[in-house]
Amino acid sequence: LEFRRVLSDLSSGINAEYGGTLMGTAIGTCFGYWLGASCFFFALAYFCDTKISAIEVLSLCGYGLFGTLLCMFLSTLLMASASDLFFYATWGVLGVSSAVRMGYIFLERTAVRKQGVTVAAIVASVHLLFILYLKFVYHKTYEAAAKINPIHVR
Numbered sequence: 817l818e819f820r821r822v823l824s825d826l827s828s829g830i831n832a833e834y835g836g837t838l839m840g841t842a843i844g845t846c847f848g849y850w851l852g853a854s855c856f857f858f859a860l861a862y863f864c865d866t867k868i869s870a871i872e873v874l875s876l877c878g879y880g881l882f883g884t885l886l887c888m889f890l891s892t893l894l895m896a897s898a899s900d901l902f903f904y905a906t907w908g909v910l911g912v913s914s915a916v917r918m919g920y921i922f923l924e925r926t927a928v929r930k931q932g933v934t935v936a937a938i939v940a941s942v943h944l945l946f947i948l949y950l951k952f953v954y955h956k957t958y959e960a961a962a963k964i965n966p967i968h969v970r
Contacts, residue, residue: 842954846881849946853877857922857939864931866922876918877943883914884947891951903951911947915940 854870854877861868887910891903919936926932 842950845950845954846884850874850877850881853942853946856942860935860938861922861925864926864935865928866926866932866935868922868925876921880914880918880943883910884943884950887911887947888950907944907947907951911944915943918943 851874854874857877858868858870858873860866861873887903887906890906894902919940922939923932923936926935
């Protein structure tokens with residue numbers, strides 16, 4: 817039902833401009849995070865003497881975003897705004913697993929274990945906080961827009 821609402825809102829003449837703008841902004845934010853966080857993670861890895869290349873950091877950050885995408889998609893598609901429990905469950909499983917994997921790779925590539933733990937914790941925390949940022953900014957914005965303009969609700 818929620819997915820049908822998204823499709824109908826984006827295809828209707830009244831709400832298509834707003835939905836397109838929201839989608840474009842969300843996509844820009846995700847690409848901005850991918851590039852910005854990758855640069856931040858690479859600089860952090862450089863200062864902590866982690867043996868990882870820039871292309872590996874870009875790949876790790878990009879693959880980590882798959883968990884984010886899946887988490888947001890499932891929580892939007894399967895559950896309406898009535899319960900945030902499903903989002904937090906998917907965030908706990910998919911988001912945490914991708915963040916832990918990213919952090920583990922940074923940990924294993926760092927020579928000094930103490931610095932590796934620091935890098936891994938920062939990388940995982942930034943990644944998990946980005947998922948929460950997306951949830952509270954874009955998902956809540958869509959829910960508010962759907963309540964204001966409830967057209968094509970079946």
